[in-house]
Amino acid sequence: MRIVLLGPPGAGKGTQAKTISETLAVIHVASGDLLRENQNKGTELGEMARGYMQKGLLVPDDVIIGMIQDRISNPDATNGYVLDGFPRTLEQASSLDAALSSQNQHIDKVLNIKVSDSELIVRLSGRWICRDCQRPYHETNSKPKKQGMCDECNGELYQREDDTSDAVSKRIQVYSNQTAPLIEYYKERGNLVEINGEQSIEDVRKDLLETIS
Numbered sequence: 001m002r003i004v005l006l007g008p009p010g011a012g013k014g015t016q017a018k019t020i021s022e023t024l025a026v027i028h029v030a031s032g033d034l035l036r037e038n039q040n041k042g043t044e045l046g047e048m049a050r051g052y053m054q055k056g057l058l059v060p061d062d063v064i065i066g067m068i069q070d071r072i073s074n075p076d077a078t079n080g081y082v083l084d085g086f087p088r089t090l091e092q093a094s095s096l097d098a099a100l101s102s103q104n105q106h107i108d109k110v111l112n113i114k115v116s117d118s119e120l121i122v123r124l125s126g127r128w129i130c131r132d133c134q135r136p137y138h139e140t141n142s143k144p145k146k147q148g149m150c151d152e153c154n155g156e157l158y159q160r161e162d163d164t165s166d167a168v169s170k171r172i173q174v175y176s177n178q179t180a181p182l183i184e185y186y187k188e189r190g191n192l193v194e195i196n197g198e199q200s201i202e203d204v205r206k207d208l209l210e211t212i213s
């Protein structure tokens with residue numbers, strides 16, 4: 001099963017992608033996580049992406065497309081994957097479709113998690129993330145049991161550089177201009193399902209899993 005999770009930054013794609021990938025036993029491919037891993041390792045790709053990410057801008061299509069195609073041609077992607085954060089532009093979506101159809105494959109479902117802008121700003125500006133397992137917390141709505149420490153793996157919690165208010169506004173604007181047009185793109189292809197992202201994590205999860213099954 002090949003799934004694309006669409007939705008603005010802060011919609012909960014990472015959290016939900018993790019559950020879907022565990023339920024379906026397919027890999028979770030998060031473009032933002034792959035870029036941050038590259039930055040932590042100091043690779044050329046990571047350094048090149050840093051400036052765009054800090055400003056809340058998209059990394060150029062050719063770089064991202066190459067990175068994702070490498071990842072999904074790995075043997076562990078044979079059973080399928082959940083794409084989280086990719087595609088984010090029409091160019092990325094059409095190159096993904098072209099690469100898949102050349103191998104007689106296609107995206108099975110596109111799940112669009114909808115959340116209002118005002119809710120996104122609240123979520124992102126109070127967000128803390130585990131450095132090790134990427135689990136997100138929120139400083140008022142979803143606090144860890146011990147301050148600064150992940151409940152699940154004891155990893156250190158940190159705030160992303162692009163969760164500052166300037167970068168958050170930019171990311172939401174970039175989403176509306178460059179990523180939201182993908183909703184129409186996938187609607188025309190008939191495999192888009194809309195999910196209400198302003199429910200509890202558990203209820204969003206139920207809706208997503210119901211749609212997939």
Ligand code: AMP
Nearest residue numbers: 031032052053057058059064085086088
């Ligand atoms: P995310 O972790 O998905 O919120 O992504 C963090 C940042 O990584 C984005 O604001 C972009 O700068 C970059 N990025 C992640 N995925 C993509 C993509 N598909 N296309 C372009 N830039 C991306």
